[in-house]
Amino acid sequence: xLATLPLLEQTDFPAIYRAKLETLQxxxxxxxxxxxxxxxxxxxxxxxxxxxxxxVDDLIxxxxxxxxxxxxxxxxxxxxxxxFRYLVSAARKQGVHVIDRCNLTILNEPGQEDLADFLAxxxxxxxxxxxxxxxxxxxxxRGKGVYxxxxxxxxxxxxxxxxxxxxxLTLNLMYNPQGPSLPPAQLSLEAxxxxxxxxxxxxxxxxxxxxxxxxxxxxxxMLISKGQFDDYMQLLKDSYQPSNLQDVMCRSLISVDWQxxxxxxxxxxxxxxPIRIAGRKKSHISxxxxxxxxxxxxxxxxxxxxxxxxxxxxxxxxx
Numbered sequence: 001x002l003a004t005l006p007l008l009e010q011t012d013f014p015a016i017y018r019a020k021l022e023t024l025q026x027x028x029x030x031x032x033x034x035x036x037x038x039x040x041x042x043x044x045x046x047x048x049x050x051x052x053x054x055x056v057d058d059l060i061x062x063x064x065x066x067x068x069x070x071x072x073x074x075x076x077x078x079x080x081x082x083x084f085r086y087l088v089s090a091a092r093k094q095g096v097h098v099i100d101r102c103n104l105t106i107l108n109e110p111g112q113e114d115l116a117d118f119l120a121x122x123x124x125x126x127x128x129x130x131x132x133x134x135x136x137x138x139x140x141x142r143g144k145g146v147y148x149x150x151x152x153x154x155x156x157x158x159x160x161x162x163x164x165x166x167x168x169l170t171l172n173l174m175y176n177p178q179g180p181s182l183p184p185a186q187l188s189l190e191a192x193x194x195x196x197x198x199x200x201x202x203x204x205x206x207x208x209x210x211x212x213x214x215x216x217x218x219x220x221x222m223l224i225s226k227g228q229f230d231d232y233m234q235l236l237k238d239s240y241q242p243s244n245l246q247d248v249m250c251r252s253l254i255s256v257d258w259q260x261x262x263x264x265x266x267x268x269x270x271x272x273x274p275i276r277i278a279g280r281k282k283s284h285i286s287x288x289x290x291x292x293x294x295x296x297x298x299x300x301x302x303x304x305x306x307x308x309x310x311x312x313x314x315x316x317x318x319x
Contacts, residue, residue, distance in 0.1 A: 004220035005271050007229065008302040016245055018264075018296045023253040025072040025266060025315070026051075026059060028081040030258070033109055047076065055260040056083045058286040060090045066290040072253075072315065074101040074266065079115055092122045099125045104153040105146055116153075120160040125170040127209065127315075128154070131178065133196040141178050154203045163205040171204075174317075176211045180223060180232040182239060182310045183210035186318040209317030212236075212306045214267050236305035244312035247319040250298050260285045264298045266315070267306075273299045 029050035063071065071091045078084055078101060091098050100119060107116050119126060128150075132138050135147040154171075157163060163171035173193065177183050190208035197203040213219050215232055223229040250265040254275065262283045263269040274282045276299060277292055312319030 004216050004224065004229070004303075005273075005301075007224075007233075008215070008271070011300055011302045011304070013300045013302065013304045014242075014245065016248065016251065016298045016300065018293055018298060019251045021066070021068060021252060021254060021290055021293050023070040023072050023249075024059070024063065024066075024068050025074060025253055025255045026078075026087075027074050027255070027257050027266065027269065028076065028078040028084060028087075030076045031080045032076040032103065033080070033106055049258045050081050051083065051258040051260070053083055053086075055258075055285070056087050058260055058284070059087065059256065060094075062285050062288065063091060063094055063096055068096070068290075070097045070099065072099040072101070077103055077106045079106050079112065085118060088118075088122055088124060092124075097125065098122065099127055102126050102128045104128045104130065104150040107153040107156060108149050116156050116160055120157075120162065120169055123168060125172070126157065126162060127172045127174055128205075129176075130154075130173045131176055133193050133200065137178065151201050151203060154197075154201070154205070158204055163203075165206075170206050172207045172209055173205050174209045174211055176213050180213070180228050180235070182212060182235065183313070183318075186210045186311060207317070209315075210311070210313060211315075211317070212309060212313045214303050214306045216267060216303055217270050233302060233305070236309045237302075239309035240305055241308055241310065241312060244308040244319045247312065247314070248304075248307045249314035249316070250307075253315075254288075254293065256285050262288055267303055268299055268301075271301065271303070273301065275299065 030047035031050055032044055088098050106112055130138065130150055131141050138147040138150065157171055160169065161167035162169040175183060175189060186208065189210060193208050215223055215229060223232050253265065255263040255266045255269045257263065257269050262275045262285055263273065264275050277283045277296065307313055
């Protein structure tokens with residue numbers, strides 16, 4: 001894989017600082033049942049990195065001390081970590097809202113037959129990847145058979161009450177472009193998704209989030225190999241909107257890797273750019289004092305233009 005960090009380190013991106021910490025985002029490991037082209041984590045079936053129980057317990061203690069109200073779980077497929085349900089249950093007992101970044105097909109994997117029921121029982125919000133409502137587009141990006149499995153999973157979730165307006169079970173979908181372009185307007189694309197998925201598959205969901213493809217890891221390497229990296233970076237810079245700076249996710253979130261080390265965001269985690277606190281090169285979640293985070297400078301590089309381009313984007317969609 002071609003490294004992108006050397007092309008991103010020198011930056012003129014404006015300085016930004018953390019506001020109040022509201023979300024703890026945790027990567028439980030890079031193991032996944034899929035290998036998607038756009039994956040900024042480079043996850044796949046052969047990855048071995050998985051968060052261990054001791055680190056999960058450190059997260060639970062941090063949640064208790066910090067009074068953070070949202071736990072955002074990602075991967076890989078976070079559900080493939082053997083401690084996933086233990087962490088979800090512990091967080092829910094503390095009254096913490098849990099988000100599961102789900103690839104949908106995991107719900108149909110052997111051994112995960114009761115996963116959807118577990119998520120519903122614990123009122124876990126699901127943010128599910130579905131890069132298009134058309135089969136060919138989905139499978140071009142995510143592999144053969146993924147569309148059918150994804151629709152099957154969505155129907156399973158709908159049957160439990162997910163995505164219905166009269167329940168508290170939230171099912172949001174996530175879209176990202178297939179190539180080096182910015183996503184279309186979120187609200188209009190959401191209307192298209194709702195219409196097409198209802199008509200074609202009888203599927204419902206709550207909201208659609210659009211995400212810009214970051215020029216890092218697997219996608220960044222693809223851009224370099226095709227000679228498109230510089231043009232894509234120029235597109236992101238030309239589309240920069242200063243107003244997006246106030247709402248970028250890193251101002252209210254910290255990201256924790258599978259070993260427990262802390263970063264300003266998931267993208268910095270993948271680039272190996274740890275959070276800067278008290279002069280330490282790296283900080284573990286067990287060492288973090290929430291009081292030191294407010295006003296802390298955020299580590300930036302050229303990829304940060306991806307979150308501030310056009311309508312902007314975060315883990316909760318357009319800004």
